[in-house]
Amino acid sequence: xxxxxxxxxxxxxxxxxxxxxxxxxxxxxxxxxxxxxxxxxxxxxxxxxxxxxxxxxxxxxxxxxxxxxxxxxxxxxxxxxxxxxxxxxxxxxxxxxxxxxxxxxxxxxxxxxxxxxxxxxxxxxxxxxxxxxxxxxxxxxxxxxxxxxxxxxxxxxxx
Numbered sequence: 001x002x003x004x005x006x007x008x009x010x011x012x013x014x015x016x017x018x019x020x021x022x023x024x025x026x027x028x029x030x031x032x033x034x035x036x037x038x039x040x041x042x043x044x045x046x047x048x049x050x051x052x053x054x055x056x057x058x059x060x061x062x063x064x065x066x067x068x069x070x071x072x073x074x075x076x077x078x079x080x081x082x083x084x085x086x087x088x089x090x091x092x093x094x095x096x097x098x099x100x101x102x103x104x105x106x107x108x109x110x111x112x113x114x115x116x117x118x119x120x121x122x123x124x125x126x127x128x129x130x131x132x133x134x135x136x137x138x139x140x141x142x143x144x145x146x147x148x149x150x151x152x153x154x155x156x157x158x159x
Contacts, residue, residue, distance in 0.1 A: 004106050005106035005124060006105050006134050007137050007139075008136060008137060009133065009134060011133055011134075012128050012133070012134060013027070015100050017072065017101060018094065019095075025092065030070070030128060030132065031130060031131065031132050032130050033066050034157060035067060035069070035070070036062065036126070036127055036128075037072065037125070037128060038051070038055065038069070038071050038072070039073065039101075039107045039121050039123065039124045039125070040072075041120055041121040042073065043079045048073075048123075049087055051123075051143045051146065051147075052083070052087060052091065053087055053089065054143070054146070054147040055069055055071065055091045055147055056088070056089045056090040057147075058151060061151055062151070062154075065154055066158065067154055069091050069092075070093070070094055071093045071094070072093070072094045072101055072102070073093070073095075073102075073121055074095070074102060074121065077095045079095075080093040080094075080095055105124070107139075108120070123140065123143070124138060124139050124140065124141060125141055126138075127150070127153060127154060127157070129157075136153050
């Protein structure tokens, strides 16, 4: 079954996911201001590491705009903790082991890597407006220059 990725105008699905500091982030926590929710396949892989470092490096710019940023994948909190510590990441990473947000946003689907087909995360990013509606979506992200694209898009939305 192929999932349909959320698009502009769709309401984000409700979720509550744990973070590495014993905290929990829910969709309701993100409401009230713009938020960036990005989904990535694996902790520690080159593309995912670059993406997480780029979001962390740009965190002060997001904060100046009053924008939340969270990264989500299906790996364990322990995996996230090691990934954060090894790379000095500052953006919160949430663990979606139950695939609630991944399936809800339509980013858990068939992938093919090196000829092998399996279910996994389609690297995707969403900007949610203050009501939790998708304001912009990148359904298949190329990591290079992506965070700059997100910042540029947000700067036009957030006044």
